[in-house]
Amino acid sequence: MYLTSYITKKESGLSEYLKTVIENSTKDHVNECDEMREIMQAYSKKREVSAQECVTRACGINMKKCSRGVIFVPTDDNALKMSRPMSYLENTTLESVNVWMTSLTDKYKSRPETPEFEQMCLADFAATCRIVYGQQKKGKDVLPLLNDMGFVQKRKNDKPAIIRFYRCSQEKYPEKFYGTLLKLYIPHRSDLELKRRHFPTYESFYKSGCVQLPGSDHPECVRHIVKRNKDKYEKNSEDIENAVEEFEQNRGVIDEWCNLAPESEVERLECIEELEAREPDHEHVQENVPEYSNQANAATEARAIREPPTFDPTLLRQMYQNLNQKQACVFYAVRDWCVKRVCGLNPEQFFFYVNGGAGTGKSHLIKCIYSEASKILCKLPSHSEEVDIANPTVLLTAFTGTAAFNISGSTLHSLLKLPRSLKPPFQGLGNQLDEVRSELLNAEILIIDEVSMVSKPLFAYVDARLKQIKGSTKPFGGMSVIAVGDFYQLPPVRQSKTLCVYEPCEIDLWQEHFQTITLTEIMRQKDDVAFAEMLNRIRVKGKSDELSQADRALLSQTITEPSLCPPDVLHIFATNKQVDSHNSVTLALLHSNITNIDADDYKKDPRTGRMARQAQPYKGNR
Numbered sequence: 245m246y247l248t249s250y251i252t253k254k255e256s257g258l259s260e261y262l263k264t265v266i267e268n269s270t271k272d273h274v275n276e277c278d279e280m281r282e283i284m285q286a287y288s289k290k291r292e293v294s295a296q297e298c299v300t301r302a303c304g305i306n307m308k309k310c311s312r313g314v315i316f317v318p319t320d321d322n323a324l325k326m327s328r329p330m331s332y333l334e335n336t337t338l339e340s341v342n343v344w345m346t347s348l349t350d351k352y353k354s355r356p357e358t359p360e361f362e363q364m365c366l367a368d369f370a371a372t373c374r375i376v377y378g379q380q381k382k383g384k385d386v387l388p389l390l391n392d393m394g395f396v397q398k399r400k401n402d403k404p405a406i407i408r409f410y411r412c413s414q415e416k417y418p419e420k421f422y423g424t425l426l427k428l429y430i431p432h433r434s435d436l437e438l439k440r441r442h443f444p445t446y447e448s449f450y451k452s453g454c455v456q457l458p459g460s461d462h463p464e465c466v467r468h469i470v471k472r473n474k475d476k477y478e479k480n481s482e483d484i485e486n487a488v489e490e491f492e493q494n495r496g497v498i499d500e501w502c503n504l505a506p507e508s509e510v511e512r513l514e515c516i517e518e519l520e521a522r523e524p525d526h527e528h529v530q531e532n533v534p535e536y537s538n539q540a541n542a543a544t545e546a547r548a549i550r551e552p553p554t555f556d557p558t559l560l561r562q563m564y565q566n567l568n569q570k571q572a573c574v575f576y577a578v579r580d581w582c583v584k585r586v587c588g589l590n591p592e593q594f595f596f597y598v599n600g601g602a603g604t605g606k607s608h609l610i611k612c613i614y615s616e617a618s619k620i621l622c623k624l625p626s627h628s629e630e631v632d633i634a635n636p637t638v639l640l641t642a643f644t645g646t647a648a649f650n651i652s653g654s655t656l657h658s659l660l661k662l663p664r665s666l667k668p669p670f671q672g673l674g675n676q677l678d679e680v681r682s683e684l685l686n687a688e689i690l691i692i693d694e695v696s697m698v699s700k701p702l703f704a705y706v707d708a709r710l711k712q713i714k715g716s717t718k719p720f721g722g723m724s725v726i727a728v729g730d731f732y733q734l735p736p737v738r739q740s741k742t743l744c745v746y747e748p749c750e751i752d753l754w755q756e757h758f759q760t761i762t763l764t765e766i767m768r769q770k771d772d773v774a775f776a777e778m779l780n781r782i783r784v785k786g787k788s789d790e791l792s793q794a795d796r797a798l799l800s801q802t803i804t805e806p807s808l809c810p811p812d813v814l815h816i817f818a819t820n821k822q823v824d825s826h827n828s829v830t831l832a833l834l835h836s837n838i839t840n841i842d843a844d845d846y847k848k849d850p851r852t853g854r855m856a857r858q859a860q861p862y863k864g865n866r
């Protein structure tokens with residue numbers, strides 16, 4: 245699949261893209277040189293060329309060896325024409341019409357008038373003949389073309405060339421579709437022969453027309469002639485077309501890419517979304533992705549890996565000692581694994597999902613695990629010489645910036661340089677791979693906090709990315725994973741699929757690998773057991789389930805007049821407007837001298853891929 249996709253990569257969108265660039269640059273520039281430069285830049289940025297192809301081209305190495313010639317046959321009514329060279333044009337008069345280079349189709353129409361050439365359709369001509377120049381004109385069986393168009397020679401019988409032509413959809417563009425069939429497979433000397441008086445369209449001529457071929461003594465249906473010639477050149481075209489269509493529709497899930505080619509990730513799509521000025525794909529685009537910056541810039545880009553959290557050893561010891569039974573269970577399981585790893589016992593990868601309601605001590609446990617595991621794993625042989633904090637052994641991450649900040653970690657997007665759109669196919673790291681690989685090569689454990697916000701596509705992407713970075717086909721590239729969170733809390737943005745929903749048709753990393761450990765003891769309100777228990781009941785309550793009288797009474801006790809509410813306690817509001825108003829009032833109470841600073845808003849220019857400062861800040865942006 246990987247190779248097929250690589251060698252059949254499409255460039256179909258490029259023409260449309262260039263058209264837009266040309267239209268825009270015509271509007272923007274008076275100077276043709278600038279216009280040309282802009283088009284060239286757009287072309288070079290948009291064109292998808294892999295690193296391998298670049299090297300091959302730059303070094304002039306043959307990209308492929310082919311025992312057959314491959315000929316492109318232009319069949320469009322308005323096919324692109326190239327002008328003759330300047331040196332030629334300078335010696336012609338203004339009235340001269342002979343200013344265009346002749347195409348293969350022109351040469352076909354001027355083919356020799358021998359019986360053999362008369363019967364040839366354009367496809368035959370392209371596949372079995374070659375235009376010869378210079379000394380080759382003196383070769384065997386070379387014939388002159390009419391109208392001084394050059395010379396032609398039949399190819400050796402066993403080596404007809406492969407013909408390529410633009411195929412268009414029969415449903416969407418019937419006229420072009422039938423025009424192509426007729427031009428390729430009906431012998432002719434002028435396009436008028438293919439669109440005759442009684443047949444206003446190519447389609448009508450194809451379906452009801454008859455022609456008498458040179459050398460034949462009776463007319464024959466156009467359809468039949470087309471079929472006979474087409475069968476010579478398009479033997480399996482329908483099967484191939486159906487297979488391609490099926491492949492496009494049922495592209496494998498993201499993971500398959502990595503399973504097939506984890507090491508040689510050369511996806512060319514890295515810059516597509518940067519340059520595409522299209523509407524975001526709502527299902528796959530991650531909204532509000534914090535710290536996301538696809539405009540990598542050494543000066544402005546925040547480091548992917550934050551400074552690791554450090555704790556006072558005495559405090560840490562106390563934290564370990566005070567872990568409750570379930571917390572301790574996970575903590576020591578991970579600790580044992582780390583010890584085995586350091587001793588060279590190569591323990592199996594583990595995948596834990598630490599679940600539990602609000603305040604059950606999930607983040608607290610993460611901090612303990614992180615500190616202890618980092619301390620032990622830094623003794624791994626590869627780290628013994630110099631422990632570099634930029635090469636962590638445990639990765640602390642979360643989906644949102646806030647959650648990541650709370651645990652002194654990084655967001656998944658920034659750490660793994662994930663693209664904004666998670667739409668398949670998987671986008672590799674391209675030339676950032678080495679840099680990320682060197683940063684994360686020593687990582688052994690990945691911790692993901694607030695996992696309820698991680699969507700299925702994002703999780704699959706993390707898996708794929710780690711496979712790429714680690715160069716391993718094992719799940720998550722061989723790293724052990726601790727996912728922490730509560731699926732009763734925030735779901736993924738934009739109604740993306742959450743991890744805990746099982747779908748049998750997909751490879752489900754979550755169901756397949758993760759072992760759940762549920763923390764039940766509420767640590768945040770441990771001095772108020774009644775309240776903590778009520779919170780647990782509310783956590784699992786359905787929308788239509790009534791609150792019990794006792795719970796209602798307990799909650800009602802806390803109702804108070806807003807004016808009586810102390811200003812310095814946490815306030816929660818239903819709308820942003822109320823939040824803004826409360827913040828403004830509180831801020832004014834704290835500081836008298838307030839200065840407003842307008843934000844500078846930047847927007848990506850789809851043509852250049854660069855961030856351009858907007859004249860006006862966006863309204864309503866926060």
Ligand SMILES: Nc1ncnc2c1ncn2[C@@H]1O[C@H](COP(=O)(O)OP(=O)(O)OP(=O)(O)O)[C@@H](O)[C@H]1O
Pocket residue numbers: 566567568571600601602603604605606607608609730767768
């Ligand atoms: N074993 C423990 N000993 C003492 N305090 C603890 C322990 N576990 C957790 N805590 C404290 O309980 C409070 C809640 O813990 P924590 O924030 O880790 O819970 P959480 O499950 O992550 O909550 P949430 O889901 O709301 O983010 C914190 O103040 C934490 O320090």
